[in-house]
Amino acid sequence: xxxxANRAEPRPLLTSDVAAPAGALSRLAADGDQQFEAFFERLExxxxxxxxxxxxxxxxxxxxxxxxxxxxxxxRLAAADVISGPxxxxxxxxxxxxxxxxxxxxxxxxxxxxPALRLAELEQAESRLTRAVHRRxxxxxxxxxxxxxxxQVQVIRGPIAAxxxxxxxxxxxxxxxxxxxxxxxxxxxxxxxxxVALRLVDRLRSRGLPPHQHAPxxxxxxxxxxxxxxxxVVAHALEADTLGLSGAPDQAVGLKLGGPELxxxxxxxxxxxxxxxxxxxxxxxVISRWLLRRGRVRQPLADLAWAERCPSMVPGAARRASRHRxxxxxxxxxxxxxxxxxxxxxxxxxxxxxxxxxxxxxxLDPLDGRCVLRAPCGRRIGASGxxxxxxxxxxxxxxxxxxxxxxxxxxRPLAGGAGWCAKDGALMPVWARCPSIRLEGLRVxx
Amino acid sequence: xxxxxPGLRSLRLALGAVCERSGAPGAELYxxxxxxxxxxxxxxxxxxxxxxxxxxxxxxxxxxxxWALRAGGANRALFLADSGPLPEPNGWRRLNRHSLRPGxxxxxxxxxxxxxxxxxxxxxxxxxxxxxxxxxxxxxxLHDLLRGLGERMPEARLVxxxxxxGASAAVLASTTGVTARxxxxxxxxxxxxxxxxxxxxxxxxxxxxxxxxxxLSAGAIASEITERLTVATAPPPPFLPAGEVVVSPALGCxxxxxxxxVLRGRDGWPRLRKxxxxxxxxxxxxxxxDDGALDGGWMSSAFDDEGVPTxxxxxxxxxxxxxxxxSWEDDGWSGFAAAGCRRRSGWRALPELCHSHLYIAGGSExxxxxxxxxVHGCYLLDRAHDxxxxxxxxxxxxxxxxxxxxxxxxxxxxxxVIRRGTVLGEAPKVRLTGSVRQLLQGIRAIGDDLRFLPAxxxxxxxxxxxxxxxxxxxx
Numbered sequence: 001x002x003x004x005a006n007r008a009e010p011r012p013l014l015t016s017d018v019a020a021p022a023g024a025l026s027r028l029a030a031d032g033d034q035q036f037e038a039f040f041e042r043l044e045x046x047x048x049x050x051x052x053x054x055x056x057x058x059x060x061x062x063x064x065x066x067x068x069x070x071x072x073x074x075x076r077l078a079a080a081d082v083i084s085g086p087x088x089x090x091x092x093x094x095x096x097x098x099x100x101x102x103x104x105x106x107x108x109x110x111x112x113x114x115p116a117l118r119l120a121e122l123e124q125a126e127s128r129l130t131r132a133v134h135r136r137x138x139x140x141x142x143x144x145x146x147x148x149x150x151x152q153v154q155v156i157r158g159p160i161a162a163x164x165x166x167x168x169x170x171x172x173x174x175x176x177x178x179x180x181x182x183x184x185x186x187x188x189x190x191x192x193x194x195x196v197a198l199r200l201v202d203r204l205r206s207r208g209l210p211p212h213q214h215a216p217x218x219x220x221x222x223x224x225x226x227x228x229x230x231x232x233v234v235a236h237a238l239e240a241d242t243l244g245l246s247g248a249p250d251q252a253v254g255l256k257l258g259g260p261e262l263x264x265x266x267x268x269x270x271x272x273x274x275x276x277x278x279x280x281x282x283x284x285x286v287i288s289r290w291l292l293r294r295g296r297v298r299q300p301l302a303d304l305a306w307a308e309r310c311p312s313m314v315p316g317a318a319r320r321a322s323r324h325r326x327x328x329x330x331x332x333x334x335x336x337x338x339x340x341x342x343x344x345x346x347x348x349x350x351x352x353x354x355x356x357x358x359x360x361x362x363x364l365d366p367l368d369g370r371c372v373l374r375a376p377c378g379r380r381i382g383a384s385g386x387x388x389x390x391x392x393x394x395x396x397x398x399x400x401x402x403x404x405x406x407x408x409x410x411x412r413p414l415a416g417g418a419g420w421c422a423k424d425g426a427l428m429p430v431w432a433r434c435p436s437i438r439l440e441g442l443r444v445x446x
Numbered sequence: 447x448x449x450x451x452p453g454l455r456s457l458r459l460a461l462g463a464v465c466e467r468s469g470a471p472g473a474e475l476y477x478x479x480x481x482x483x484x485x486x487x488x489x490x491x492x493x494x495x496x497x498x499x500x501x502x503x504x505x506x507x508x509x510x511x512x513w514a515l516r517a518g519g520a521n522r523a524l525f526l527a528d529s530g531p532l533p534e535p536n537g538w539r540r541l542n543r544h545s546l547r548p549g550x551x552x553x554x555x556x557x558x559x560x561x562x563x564x565x566x567x568x569x570x571x572x573x574x575x576x577x578x579x580x581x582x583x584x585x586x587x588l589h590d591l592l593r594g595l596g597e598r599m600p601e602a603r604l605v606x607x608x609x610x611x612g613a614s615a616a617v618l619a620s621t622t623g624v625t626a627r628x629x630x631x632x633x634x635x636x637x638x639x640x641x642x643x644x645x646x647x648x649x650x651x652x653x654x655x656x657x658x659x660x661x662l663s664a665g666a667i668a669s670e671i672t673e674r675l676t677v678a679t680a681p682p683p684p685f686l687p688a689g690e691v692v693v694s695p696a697l698g699c700x701x702x703x704x705x706x707x708v709l710r711g712r713d714g715w716p717r718l719r720k721x722x723x724x725x726x727x728x729x730x731x732x733x734x735x736d737d738g739a740l741d742g743g744w745m746s747s748a749f750d751d752e753g754v755p756t757x758x759x760x761x762x763x764x765x766x767x768x769x770x771x772x773s774w775e776d777d778g779w780s781g782f783a784a785a786g787c788r789r790r791s792g793w794r795a796l797p798e799l800c801h802s803h804l805y806i807a808g809g810s811e812x813x814x815x816x817x818x819x820x821v822h823g824c825y826l827l828d829r830a831h832d833x834x835x836x837x838x839x840x841x842x843x844x845x846x847x848x849x850x851x852x853x854x855x856x857x858x859x860x861x862x863v864i865r866r867g868t869v870l871g872e873a874p875k876v877r878l879t880g881s882v883r884q885l886l887q888g889i890r891a892i893g894d895d896l897r898f899l900p901a902x903x904x905x906x907x908x909x910x911x912x913x914x915x916x917x918x919x920x921x
Contacts, residue, residue, distance in 0.1 A: 049549075055516060055525040056549035060794050062512065062529035077506040081529035094507050119547075245489055245605060324508045326486070365832060367605065367640055367649060424606075 010166065011112035013042050013063075013152040014083075018161040020107035021088055026159040027103075028069075028096055035070040035304075036095070037282065040083055040154040041323045044114065048122040050143040050175075061114065066323035067091035073309055079323045085109045115150060122146045125172065125188045132190065132197035140204055143175040146188065149429070155283030162283030168274040169429060171420075174200060178207040179376065181360075184418040184429050186272035195224075195416065199358055202389065206377030209391030216393075218353030219439045220346055220381060225373075226336060227417020227432030228359040232371050233399035234264050235331035235430075236423065238291050240306035240313060242366045249300055250310040258295040258403035261339050266291055266301060266317065268332035271431045272415055281327050282318040289317065291334075295403075301329040321426035330421065336434040339409030346410045346438050347385045355379045355386040356393060358417075369399045397442060405442040410435040449479040449511045451627075452532050457619035463535040465621060468524070469543045470517035472553050472621045476751065477513040477532050478793040480614030484508065485584045487592075487607040501589050505581060510614075512793035518551035527794045554754050554774040556623045583659045584609050587635075594668035595639075602675055605638040605649075611659040616751070616793075624753035632744050633659040634900055635667070638831075641675040648678025648874060651831035655900040657744050674828055677860045680872030686919050687863065690823030690890075691878065691912045692816055695897035697859055698907025700829045702734070702806060704837040704855050705882060706905075709734065709761050710787070711799050712779055715770035717839060718761070721853065721883050726765040728886040733807035734762035736771050738786055740803040744904050750786030751797045757785050761804075762886075773799050791902075805906030809892030813909035816891050818867045824917055826861035830875050833858020833920065837882065853882030858920060873919065880915040888914035 025036040042063040049056045065088060066079035078094035080087040085106035092102045125146040133139065153165040173182045174196070181200060185192045221229060234257070236242055243249035267288040268277035279285050282304050290298035302310070303318030306329055318327035347355075361374040373395045379386035395402075417432035457475050464473045484506040514527040524546050588609060595602050611633040619625045634655045641648055650671055656662045693701065708714040708721065721727055738756025740746050750756055752774070760768035769782050777784035788797035817825055829835050837855035856879045863870045880888070893909030 051548065054550050054552070055518070055523050055796060057523075057547040058525040058527075058796070060527045062527075062794070064529055074502060075504045075506075077504070078508075079506065080509045081511040082531070241488065324482075324506070324510070326504055326506065368647060 010115035010152070012164045013040055013111060013154045014109065014164070015112045016108050016110040018154070018156055021109060022156045022159050022161050024088075024092065024102040024107050025156060028092060028101055029158065033071055035158060036092075037068045037070070037155065037157040038088065039066045039068070039281065039320070039323055041065070042111070042114075042152040043322075044150040045147055046117065046119065046122060047145065047147045048119070048125075049145050057119070059117070063111065064323045065091065067095050068326070069095040070304065073305055075305065075326055077326055083109060083111050121188050122148060125193070128188065128190060129172075129174070129193050129197060132193050133200060136197060136201050138201055138204060140176055142200070145173040147171045153281060155279065155281065157283045160283070162279040162285075165277055165279060166274065167277070167429075172196065176200065176203070178203060184420065184431075186275060186415070186418070186431075202357060202377055202379075206389040206391060209377070209389065211392040211394070212378070212390065216354040217440065217442075218350045218381075219442065220350050220353065220355045221437050221439065222355065222357040223414040223434045223436060224358040224416040225356045225375065226434040226437045227334060228362045228419070229373060229402060230264060230334055230336055230434065231331065231417065231421070231430060231432065232362040232364045232373065233402050234291055235266065235301070235334055236364045236366070237369070237399050238297060238300040239329045239331070240300050240302040240310070241328055243300055244306070245366050248310060249302070249306060250312045252297050252300060253312065255297045256295055257292060257297060257400060258406055260294040261409045262292050262295045262403065262406060263290070263337040264292040265289065265335045265337065266331050266333065267335060270335065270433070271333035275333075275429070275431055277332060280316050280318045281320045282315065284316045284318065286316045286332070287314065289314070301331060303327050303329045319428055321428055325426055328424070328426075330423070330428060331430055333431040333433070335432070336409065336413065336437070338411045338413050338435045341408050341410055343410045343412055343436055344385070346408055346436055347381055349408070350381045350438055351383055353381045354390065354393065355381050364399060370396065371399045371402060372396050395442070401442065402439070405439040406437050407440045408438040410437065412436075449509060449531075451479055451615055451617045452477055454617065454619055454625055456532065457617065459535045460532060460538070461619060461621050463538045464515060464517055464541060467538055467541040468517055468545050470522075470524070470546060471519035472551060473515065473517040474553050474618065474620035474624075474752075475513060475515055475532070476616065476618045476790070476793065478511070478614060478616040480510045480612055482506075482508045482510070482610055482612035483580045483584060485581070485588060485609045487588060487604060489604050489606075501585050501592075503585065503588065514790075514793050514796075516551055516553070516796075518546050518549060520550060521548065522546035523549035523551040525796060552775065553620050553622050554624055554752050557755050580611055580659065584611055587659060587662055587664050590664035591668050594665055595671055598668060598672040599641065599675060601643060602639050602641045602671065605640050606636070607638070608636045609659070610634045618751070618753050620753070626749035626753035628747045628749060630745070630747070631658050633657070633662055635662060637667070637671065639671050639675060641679050643679040646679045646681065646874075648675055649831055650674040650678060653900055655744055655898075655904070657742070674860060677827060677862065677872040678830070678874050680874050682875070682919055682921070683863050683871045683873050686824065686873065686876060686917055687822045687865075688917060689913065690820050691915055691917060692820055692823065692825045693859075693910050693912060694825070694827050695895055695907050695909060696828045696899060697826050697857070698806065698910050699897070699899040699901065699905045700835060700857060701855070701885065702804060702907050703901050703905045704835070704857070706801060706804065707839055708853065708882070709736070709804065710771040710801060712770065712772065712776055715767075715780075717853075718770075719767050721886065722767065723883065725887070727762055727767060728765040728889050730765045731809050731892055732762055732765045732886070732889055733760065734805070735760055735807055736787070736801045736804045738802040743803045743898070744900075745802040750788050751790040752786070752788045754784070754786035754788070756787070756802070759785050759787075771799070771801070789903075801903050801905070803898065803904045803906065805896060805898065805904075806892065806908060806910070808894050808896035808908040811891050811893055813893030813895040816893050816909050816911050817864075819911075820864040820867070822865045824861045824873060824876065825864050826859040826876070826878065828860055830858040830860050833875060834877070839882075855880065855882060855885065875920045877918050877920045878915055879918075884914045885912065888912045
């Protein structure tokens with residue numbers, strides 16, 4: 001069955017003329033150092049819990065706006081949980097710190113209707129995932145919570161309105177007798193549920209196995225696991241605010257972090273299905289950004305504030321968890337470009353090592369660069385590829401050592417490794433497309 | 447408060463419209479408004495000047511407003527939450543009989559011995575300061591903190607600083623006749639500092655709260671940060687004495703928070719009783735209490751977020767299991783009475799059973815005499831923010847080895863090595879481990895300096911003298 005998520009976008013968030021608030025914002029700027037930006041947001045989360053749960057269906061909707069003044073690197077934000085002309089005017093007054101800052105009559109601001117609820121795909125998720133598990137000739141009890149997330153954003157900065165943005169994606173939480181699996185999916189179609197079934201079956205087969213005490217000498221990471229590793233040690237490490245903790249972020253440009261096989265790009269335009277972005281949460285057009293080019297740092301992730309502080313940085317990577325939070329530089333869709341090696345050869349030179357299909361947890365300490373990655377299970381690599389299942393594996397290493405250990409990149413990239421990034425407590429969906437990679441001689445930190 | 451709450455009459459009209467359109471036998475509406483002043487400082491912009499208003503800071507003024515509806519009965523139910531004002535009675539047109547889906551909804555009935563009404567917390571009774579005052583007070587607090595820290599420890603470097611100060615109010619009504627109002631004020635500060643001394647790096651993270659910003663002391667927090675960074679950047683001790691361990695209120699709060707799963711609900715009660723294994727859980731002076739109506743508490747309210755009256759529940763009384771923390775749905779279970787203990791983390795959330803002010807009641811012994819009475823042991827100041835802090839109460843879900851039903855905990859902490867009242871050296875990272883039974887039964891003294899920390903909710907502990915736990919140096 002095909003996904004029905006890739007459909008026409010809903011009506012724009014703002015149905016009134018965006019020129020009115022744009023004109024009001026441009027009148028606010030008293031001098032050239034000030035920029036004013038309005039952020040309109042609408043969120044919807046529909047949650048379907050397992051049968052028997054109280055309030056099994058839960059619908060959360062919210063909309064609101066935030067007005068921000070940026071002046072000499074300092075921001076002043078006012079936000080409200082309503083989208084209306086008077087709320088917009090009140091927020092403008094708060095950031096401008098004067099009454100009637102945009103005149104006596106607030107602009108006319110109207111919103112479009114909410115998209116249709118469409119519960120059928122959520123209701124079918126359980127049976128389709130169960131079928132996908134059964135196709136692997138196993139069966140076990142599962143409790144499935146399915147959620148659909150929708151987000152509409154409209155940013156107006158000064159006199160210019162960016163194109164409206166719309167994202168739709170799904171999250172699943174599957175509780176089994178041996179643990180909980182959770183993750184993000186671009187759709188609930190069979191082609192996206194099938195890899196979930198594979199991971200659940202892997203966990204079934206490795207249940208009860210003891211954890212590894214030592215990191216193996218050779219590790220092959222599947223596309224999902226490689227995506228999590230790169231998210232932690234490349235994307236987070238190259239966010240301007242993380243780099244700013246240890247010096248000027250632009251000084252990182254040109255640093256060698258890995259071998260020449262590492263080409264890593266952040267490109268929100270190529271995110272899957274309805275998660276593609278053409279502009280970021282500050283209204284700046286997004287770009288295909290080389291984070292690493294042949295292993296060297298090329299262009300860290302930056303937003304407007306960091307681009308103002310470090311002129312060599314390019315904005316366009318700003319994301320905000322909600323209208324109540326200030327934007328910050330974040331990754332959206334990470335890609336590791338494929339290498340020349342067929343996947344079978346990747347395994348052939350890793351016999352005796354371990355294959356890790358997914359990490360369920362990752363963390364980078366921004367101050368000392370130490371990274372912790374936890375895999376719930378793994379597989380020993382034999383002559384024919386991954387064979388026996390093994391228990392949980394935890395890798396603790398410095399970020400630079402992890403990247404230096406990458407010796408080969410396979411030739412077949414797959415979408416995967418999507419998940420929630422929770423940096424600074426702000427939950428944001430992130431996407432990735434990676435091939436498998438091989439790590440050798442990994443130095444493990446204490 | 448910039449937005450106003452609707453009156454109970456508006457809620458009742460809306461409930462009538464909801465039930466009429468959806469056919470739901472019961473419904474409940476919860477409306478919340480709030481405002482927050484947030485000041486954030488990042489390390490790029492920390493220069494401290496003479497004028498607090500010149501502090502390089504990001505300021506946010508946030509108005510929040512939303513409502514949540516629960517409707518349904520024994521077979522069909524709906525949960526719906528939305529931002530903005532509550533719809534007018536004719537604004538529920540989209541609801542119909544198909545809006546309810548398979549599921550269940552039960553709502554509490556009014557308590558016979560209480561009268562519904564307004565129940566602001568003591569903190570909310572404090573006079574509300576104009577927004578400009580709030581911002582000025584916040585900037586002054588952060589300015590004083592950074593200046594004070596610069597004087598005490600010039601090498602300390604800010605990694606992240608965030609101050610939130612705000613107020614909220616909520617009103618609730620249901621078709622069963624329950625009504626309640628509540629109001630709350632809270633200020634929280636989250637600080638992350640790092641320092642390097644003689645090539646050794648240390649971090650310190652603090653999260654503190656008060657019922658208003660004027661009760662947060664910049665000088666005291668600067669001293670706490672200095673003390674923690676000094677210990678975190680010290681060389682490790684050549685050896686650690688095994689024996690007495692005195693934990694500060696800050697670390698005591700972390701240890702108590704680890705025990706929370708056995709201190710609530712029907713599930714926790716049998717595990718709490720089993721911990722004693724035929725013996726008292728702890729010394730006779732040990733009292734562990736959860737009190738939703740604690741005088742002067744940040745979360746204090748006469749009703750919980752379902753309109754059920756709150757009260758003090760003695761979870762551990764005189765060292766023995768007291769009574770379980772039960773919600774109204776479990777009232778009368780094993781002969782125990784329920785208490786208002788279901789709270790919402792915001793208007794978007796459903797009410798869940800959780801603690802409000804969970805604390806170990808302070809004892810009679812002065813904390814200073816406990817610390818100075820250490821013959822040869824450790825005084826642990828706080829948890830190490832980049833270390834372990836967890837407890838396990840169940841068998842491993844993967845079926846791994848180890849019988850952990852009695853509970854086992856591990857906490858990495860920073861502290862001092864002390865011999866007969868003299869500090870022998872600093873311990874930048876030690877691991878405190880043991881079973882939960884050992885932790886409770888090993889309490890030898892309880893200080894008189896009860897202090898609360900945000901956990902979430904509020905968790906409180908005084909200085910504690912512990913024995914029988916393992917302490918080892920880490921790193």
